[in-house]
Amino acid sequence: MTAARPKDSPVVEFVGVSKTFGDVKAVDTVSFEINRGEFFSLLGPSGCGKTTTLRLLAGFEEPDEDGGEVRLLGQMVNRKRPYERRIAMVFQNYALFPHLTVERNVSFGLEQRKTPSTEIGDRVRRALEMVRLKPDVFSRRMPSQLSGGQRQRVALARALVLEPAILLLDEPLGAIDLKLRKEMQLELKALNQQLGTTFIYVTHDQEEALTMSDRIAVMDNGRVAQLGTPAEIYENPRTAFVAKFIGESNFFEGRVVERAAGHWVVRREDGESFKVPSHPGLSEGSEARIAVRPEWMDVCTPGGIPPGENALSGVVRDIIYLGETMHLIVTVPGSGDVTVAVRNEGQLIKPLGWKRGDRVAVAWLPEDCQVLEHE
Amino acid sequence: MTHRIPRWLILFCGLVYLFLHLPIFVLMLFSFNDSKFSVDWRGFTLRWYQRLLERPDILRGLKISLIVGIAATVISALLGTLIALALARHRFRGRRAFEGFLYLPIVTPEIVVGISLLILFALLNVSLGVTTITVAHVAFCISFVVVVVLARLEGMDQHLEEAALILGADEITTFWKVTVPQLWPGILAGALLAFTMSFDDFVITSFVSGSGSSTLPIVVYGMVRKNVEPSINAISTIILLVTSVLIYVADRLVRER
């Protein structure tokens, strides 16, 4: 056996990393691994620790004294300065050097590495072409002469020209308007796949994260609430926070009363009960909380509940027209407003048939219950 | 503005502006008056300016003012910039106290600064001359430089330095290649301000200069006291014009970007 690392060892390892500022633990014993070529997102609301995590990777912050290890490409880099780590970064407000031309901006990193000047010119050209900026037109321009989208591309070129193994991106599309943002999302994803570079992407926009990522780490209060593929995160949220932050969810609570074939039965305070799939975290008598997404639910007449489905009765409070879908807001006693999303088959040709004040039942399949963990 | 300013108000302000600027304007005008004693206009002449060139005391004063000015400017620009960097980028104990300490030279009356330095130099048995003047000037210029450069630093995007670090430049390289080019207009503006204050200073300088090291303002003061000729108007005009240009440039630099 040689001592060579196997080809698929992780490029980034965060091992029990903590970072404290004053009294606040911005990052609290966080661990994860990122594989080569992955598009990995750190997702969460402001203050959740995602940016601090990125800065720990970059080297702008160092972990606490006993605050775990940061490993890049197998090496422990806790005490290494940013310029000693072979990692590249794209900043939120681009951070282009205002006193240098586009060309000099892009070549900055190469100059620091003492790349021979014959090589620099070529690599700069190729980097600009890769981000779809014509070198002849843009090389000599100053950052102040560029639009937001163009500056973003230059920032990207400046990072990619170094052919890094890992690229950090700190909410790079935040300041860009919607249409251009969608375009750039696709471009970034394409670059990730084309170059095989590992992308680590920080964002607070869950749609963005779901669209682009191979895996997402959802963060809350300095911890990773859940780590998984977009499908896992969306379809099987583990905590109420994740269920709330990603997409929409309806929540139901109750106490576990009995175990039937493959299911647990949960009884609510008002006596109604519903079935949930067996879950290791549940035992008889324990409290349970579940999440159900609006699109997994349906509205039916109190008597017409499909067999085997859970159901709760309520009254239609509002109907909202969203184009592709219709949202029915049903007030269920004991659970407040429950949102049910139904596909819009054309209200003018095939109207839903419900109206405000109708007594209905909201129904869903037991498999579509997400049993939530206590936070 | 939807509401017009009342006419009497405009008139009032016009008068105030006149009050502020007419004396200077008149002073400058009469530097060209072809008459030694009379305050009547006798014709246009440049002879008072020529006179200045013939006066060794004026030329010497100018030379000393320039030497002191440049030396004091360079030193205070350097020290002031370093302080501004410390204040903008670091948190440290005693920061509040230090900031207060920094503003003291700005509020302290010149007379107090002047005599306290005179006392110091007398105590240390240092003879008064160009060096003591320069030392004094740096002491009161530093704070002004700090204010100007600090303002510029605080407006600077901090991520620029981080970008340089991650692109492979260490702290020193980042400072020279990114921070300084950004700061440069601020440093220059601070330097121009410092030079102006040094060049114009009279009170402090009068206490710390020796008999052989009179700066231009000291020479002018002597002339004013003795109440001589329109050459005073001439030298005053020159001082005013030079200062105005420097202040204008500093003002543009501060507005830039």
Add this chain to the structure above:
Amino acid sequence: MGKIREQALSWLYRRPEAQAWALLGPGAFWLLAFFLVPILIMFVYSLMPRGIYGGVARGFTLEHYARFIDPLYLDVLQRTFVWSIACTVICLVLGYPVAYVIVRSGRWRNLLLFLVVLPFWTSFLVRTFAMIFLMRDTGLINNWLLKLGLVQQSLTILYTPFAVMVGLVYGFLPFMILPIYASLEKLDLSLLEAAEVLGARPRARFRRVTLPLSMPGVVAGCLLVFIPALGSFLTADLLGGAKEMMIGNLVQNQFSAARNWPFGSAASFIVMALVLAAVMVYLRVKDPTPGKIR
């Protein structure tokens, strides 16, 4: 060389406070040695008896401070105080309207502002000389008064309290205008529009919205005039007679003709104390909560 650099950087990097003090060090030393320490020495001098040649002799005494009870010197203190306050009031009356107009001057704003900033930075000596040129017996004002037959002989304008007051106002007016301008500029115009919609007429809007909200600027301006006026020297020196002494002139006198360094130090320290007291007041009053709109 590279190794040393690396070592130095990594040593410094771990110690942010050391970095800060490395940067502050030279400047702080200069200020300490050539600003603070001299003033402290001056204070010590003020407590020592006068030596033979006008310097200090060993010992401790409060006589120099006690001398200020003498009406001669009380007079100087009082005059300084009264003139400084008068100057402040006049500057306020002249300066507030100017600041108000500048804020509303639209495209002229930058020019008007520059015209106020310029005197701020111009040589005080030259500006004071301009006053002399106008006010002296053979000066421009008298010249025209005589010419127009308004007087029979030259008025004594120079070397009077009037001349000093004009000189002080002339010198410090920009110091009043700029802070008031700054606080008026921050005034949210929609507040005035709201007041108008509520039925307030121009004078009421000014009295109840603009004036209270510009108070911070007014206070700043008053102190920025009062403090230097207290310590002023040149104006009284050139425009006042020997009788019209402000405390700054008294100090200067002790270090030249009168040759009494300890006494001069005491006088100087009193000025310093007055200035510091005024600064304290300013810091207390600075940034109050937004003015109450009555």
